[in-house]
Amino acid sequence: MSTLHTRDLIMNIPGRQDGFALNLSIEPGQIWGVLGPNGAGKTTLLHTLAGLLPARSGRVMLDGSSLTGLRRRDIARHIGLVFQERQDSFPATVMETALIGRHPWLSPWESEQGEDQQRAQQALATLDVDHLSNRLLNTLSGGERQRVAIATLMTQNPDIWLLDEPTNHLDLHHQVKVMNLLRDQTSVRKAVFLCLHDLNLAARWCSHVLLLYTNGEACWGPVEDMLVLKALERLYNQRLTTVEADGAPLFVPSIS
Amino acid sequence: MTRSLSGLAAIALIAVLLALAIGSVTILSLELWQVIQGEGSALNRTLIVDLRLPRTLAAFATGGLLAVAGALMQVLLRNPLADPYILGLSGGAAVGALLAMLAGLGTLLISGSAFAGAMLATFLVFGLAHGTGSWTPTRLLLTGVVVAAGWGAVITLMLAVSPADQLPGMLYWLMGDVSYARTPWPALVVLGVSIVLIMPLARNLNVLARGPMQAAALGVSVRPLEWAVYLLASLLTATAVTTAGSVGFVGLIVPHMLRLVLGNDQRIILPASALAGGTLLVLADTLARTVIAPEQLPVGVITALLGVPMFLYLLHRSR
Amino acid sequence: MIYRVFLLFFALVSSVFADVCATDDAGHVLCLPTVAQRIVALSPGATELMFAAGAGNKVVAVVDYSDYPPAALNLPSVGNYTRIDMEALLALRPDLVITWVTGNPPAQVELLKALDVPQFAIEPRTFEGVSSVLERLSTLAGTEQQGFAEAERFHAGIAALSEQYRNAEPVSVFYQVWAQPLMTINNDHLIGKVLQLCGGVNVFGDMPRLVPRISAEAVLEADPLVILTGSVGGVSDGQLDRWKNYSRLKAVARNNLLFVPASLISRPTPRLLEASKYVCQKLDIAREH
Numbered sequence: 001m002s003t004l005h006t007r008d009l010i011m012n013i014p015g016r017q018d019g020f021a022l023n024l025s026i027e028p029g030q031i032w033g034v035l036g037p038n039g040a041g042k043t044t045l046l047h048t049l050a051g052l053l054p055a056r057s058g059r060v061m062l063d064g065s066s067l068t069g070l071r072r073r074d075i076a077r078h079i080g081l082v083f084q085e086r087q088d089s090f091p092a093t094v095m096e097t098a099l100i101g102r103h104p105w106l107s108p109w110e111s112e113q114g115e116d117q118q119r120a121q122q123a124l125a126t127l128d129v130d131h132l133s134n135r136l137l138n139t140l141s142g143g144e145r146q147r148v149a150i151a152t153l154m155t156q157n158p159d160i161w162l163l164d165e166p167t168n169h170l171d172l173h174h175q176v177k178v179m180n181l182l183r184d185q186t187s188v189r190k191a192v193f194l195c196l197h198d199l200n201l202a203a204r205w206c207s208h209v210l211l212l213y214t215n216g217e218a219c220w221g222p223v224e225d226m227l228v229l230k231a232l233e234r235l236y237n238q239r240l241t242t243v244e245a246d247g248a249p250l251f252v253p254s255i256s
Numbered sequence: 257m258t259r260s261l262s263g264l265a266a267i268a269l270i271a272v273l274l275a276l277a278i279g280s281v282t283i284l285s286l287e288l289w290q291v292i293q294g295e296g297s298a299l300n301r302t303l304i305v306d307l308r309l310p311r312t313l314a315a316f317a318t319g320g321l322l323a324v325a326g327a328l329m330q331v332l333l334r335n336p337l338a339d340p341y342i343l344g345l346s347g348g349a350a351v352g353a354l355l356a357m358l359a360g361l362g363t364l365l366i367s368g369s370a371f372a373g374a375m376l377a378t379f380l381v382f383g384l385a386h387g388t389g390s391w392t393p394t395r396l397l398l399t400g401v402v403v404a405a406g407w408g409a410v411i412t413l414m415l416a417v418s419p420a421d422q423l424p425g426m427l428y429w430l431m432g433d434v435s436y437a438r439t440p441w442p443a444l445v446v447l448g449v450s451i452v453l454i455m456p457l458a459r460n461l462n463v464l465a466r467g468p469m470q471a472a473a474l475g476v477s478v479r480p481l482e483w484a485v486y487l488l489a490s491l492l493t494a495t496a497v498t499t500a501g502s503v504g505f506v507g508l509i510v511p512h513m514l515r516l517v518l519g520n521d522q523r524i525i526l527p528a529s530a531l532a533g534g535t536l537l538v539l540a541d542t543l544a545r546t547v548i549a550p551e552q553l554p555v556g557v558i559t560a561l562l563g564v565p566m567f568l569y570l571l572h573r574s575r
Numbered sequence: 576m577i578y579r580v581f582l583l584f585f586a587l588v589s590s591v592f593a594d595v596c597a598t599d600d601a602g603h604v605l606c607l608p609t610v611a612q613r614i615v616a617l618s619p620g621a622t623e624l625m626f627a628a629g630a631g632n633k634v635v636a637v638v639d640y641s642d643y644p645p646a647a648l649n650l651p652s653v654g655n656y657t658r659i660d661m662e663a664l665l666a667l668r669p670d671l672v673i674t675w676v677t678g679n680p681p682a683q684v685e686l687l688k689a690l691d692v693p694q695f696a697i698e699p700r701t702f703e704g705v706s707s708v709l710e711r712l713s714t715l716a717g718t719e720q721q722g723f724a725e726a727e728r729f730h731a732g733i734a735a736l737s738e739q740y741r742n743a744e745p746v747s748v749f750y751q752v753w754a755q756p757l758m759t760i761n762n763d764h765l766i767g768k769v770l771q772l773c774g775g776v777n778v779f780g781d782m783p784r785l786v787p788r789i790s791a792e793a794v795l796e797a798d799p800l801v802i803l804t805g806s807v808g809g810v811s812d813g814q815l816d817r818w819k820n821y822s823r824l825k826a827v828a829r830n831n832l833l834f835v836p837a838s839l840i841s842r843p844t845p846r847l848l849e850a851s852k853y854v855c856q857k858l859d860i861a862r863e864h
Contacts, residue, residue, distance in 0.1 A: 087334070280663040281663065421786075545662075
């Protein structure tokens with residue numbers, strides 16, 4: 001089970017001054033929610049944590065080793081990422097797309113075995129898209145494609161799950177299903193780190209929260225410490241009202 | 257997977273046998289069989305072994321090389337409209353070949369010059385696209401298109417100033433002509449070795465097709481892979497153009513048609529392209545040398561005339 | 576003259592005792608075990624020359640546009656001189672193929688060499704060259720009597736014309752090979768030599784290229800007395816009409832836009848003699864204007 005640390009990490013956002021140095025510790029069993037308005041750098045942070053973008057300064061450490069020193073394939077066995085946007089110039093079938101998740105585990109000469117097929121099949125079933133196995137990806141709705149992307153991550157089965165707004169395009173039923181799935185992963189000692197638009201989802205499901213402000217400020221910690229009304233109002237530049245529902249705080253915009 | 261590949265291999269074999277049997281001179285299947293066994297009349301042996309066999313093999317190799325190069329270019333540039341010549345390779349080869357013709361060099365040196373021109377074009381585009389900082393397929397594409405236009409201008413200049421008696425030879429080279437291929441072996445070897453080299457990379461290409469960031473996230477070393485694919489595709493195209501001049505259409509259409517029928521898995525598409533491209537060119541060349549015999553047509557004319565309706569039919573059927 | 580008799584004697588003697596040999600225009604020596612019986616001519620000029628050499632009945636195939644003599648029209652074609660149908664050629668089992676040094680595709684000529692098909696490359700560039708090629712071809716075909724006689728007839732005729740026009744008044748000429756793009760010939764070309772024979776001064780004779788592409792301005796600057804071109808049957812057609820726009824041109828003012836039969840002048844064959852007579856007559860007309 002792997003841990004992702006950042007040491008004095010300052011992201012590289014072109015045109016913006018250095019933000020806060022981030023010293024995060026993403027441990028097995030934790031679900032982190034990243035909240036912030038558009039342009040705060042949530043996607044950039046995710047890509048930096050996955051080693052896809054270089055940091056401006058500081059380091060990202062996977063199990064004590066700096067990401068920059070590791071091979072791409074080794075990183076991919078421990079860290080998986082669901083992107084916000086996807087490319088579709090050469091659409092594959094749903095099953096092929098999910099199977100792609102096994103790529104970091106296979107040597108160049110191997111092809112997918114029965115066990116790999118089973119994993120993919122299970123992942124698709126969990127996300128309710130197995131009935132679309134032979135359909136081409138570009139014939140699906142946005143929500144279905146989102147679920148296939150998550151199924152691919154599940155097939156990849158890394159220790160650390162990074163997700164960029166995975167609940168976009170999903171209907172309520174599947175939003176809940178996905179968040180439950182993510183929580184289930186933490187109970188088998190995986191670490192989850194996701195960007196969210198909806199702060200209420202963070203409130204219900206996350207164990208830790210990172211707030212990213214547009215000016216580069218950041219603060220992080222356990223969920224109960226972070227969801228402070230004043231901080232959130234400053235984050236979203238919006239007056240909020242809070243109530244309690246089902247044992248967790250609920251935040252709605254205050255219109256008055 | 258293997259079913260479609262074996263089917264294509266069978267069709268390829270039939271096409272080759274047809275090409276050996278058909279020509280300006282009628283040879284009956286019985287006579288063909290005799291020659292295969294090592295007997296048969298001297299004339300038939302000469303016709304089949306010295307004329308048709310090398311030409312057919314060269315056509316097969318050229319078609320296979322162009323189709324695989326086209327498939328690789330389409331993945332590399334993430335653009336289904338890419339073909340092997342899009343980055344100016346055939347232009348460089350043409351300039352090399354035409355210069356050699358103007359200098360009155362022999363056919364071996366003309367081929368060598370064409371190859372050198374193609375590789376020069378490759379490294380020129382490589383250097384130009386690389387040197388300007390952040391590299392994207394779009395940047396490579398734009399650089400290549402501009403350089404190709406440059407080669408085109410040089411070719412036009414050379415055609416304009418060359419002596420009148422050399423023009424037909426130059427034009428036939430530009431149109432693509434398998435009859436000039438003296439030996440098919442370099443092309444066949446390059447094709448075979450390349451397929452063996454590319455198969456372990458094929459799954460990586462599937463992942464790359466999802467996008468460079470997505471591929472990196474799944475463990476693909478994107479930059480080295482892209483350069484390796486670029487160089488390999490260039491080598492394939494250079495070999496094809498050196499063998500038979502710039503035969504158009506095959507590199508664009510064959511991978512496309514195969515994708516409509518077989519899907520997007522490069523592990524199938526790449527070897528299938530080699531087989532289907534080879535078959536198409538063998539059939540096209542057979543037609544080119546017989547349809548209005550003794551007049552000989554350039555094979556590029558036939559590939560376009562055959563390829564366009566085939567493609568339109570498949571496109572229509574896939575709706 | 577003596578040289579020719581010696582050659583004839585040598586040829587007749589060799590054909591009895593040894594291989595039949597001759598040197599082609601690319602400098603290679605070809606030796607056949609016996610005189611050729613099945614000849615393929617890979618250019619229209621070669622076809623004419625074979626017939627003129629007396630070997631017409633030994634020609635088994637020609638290429639497109641081999642239209643002279645009329646008997647050649649009945650012979651099968653093996654394609655275009657720029658792109659030959661090798662199968663059809665080989666199927667005829669030729670024992671001699673007459674190739675054109677700069678006209679046939681080198682790759683296909685090399686293929687013939689690789690398949691051990693005897694070939695003889697020709698490309699006469701002078702009147703002497705035409706005579707010589709007739710003699711050499713007739714040697715290879717075993718028709719020395721007709722061949723050498725034809726060569727002699729041609730030689731004598733050219734010599735006579737040369738003598739006749741030795742002191743003729745020089746006439747500046749522009750020979751138009753093609754209208755678009757505008758092309759002419761220099762004095763190394765056979766057509767240029769025909770012009771010189773008749774006392775013509777080719778205004779582009781000293782250009783470095785055999786078939787230069789020039790501009791209309793160059794012609795206007797040279798202002799030749801005669802503008803000459805080849806046409807079908809020597810009939811006036813529209814090829815020279817564009818010059819009529821320039822009324823200041825001497826050739827236009829004096830009505831010297833003249834035509835010669837294209838097929839006579841364009842090929843390196845004995846018909847150049849008729850072509851030369853034609854051209855000389857036309858230049859005489861111009862001298863009178």
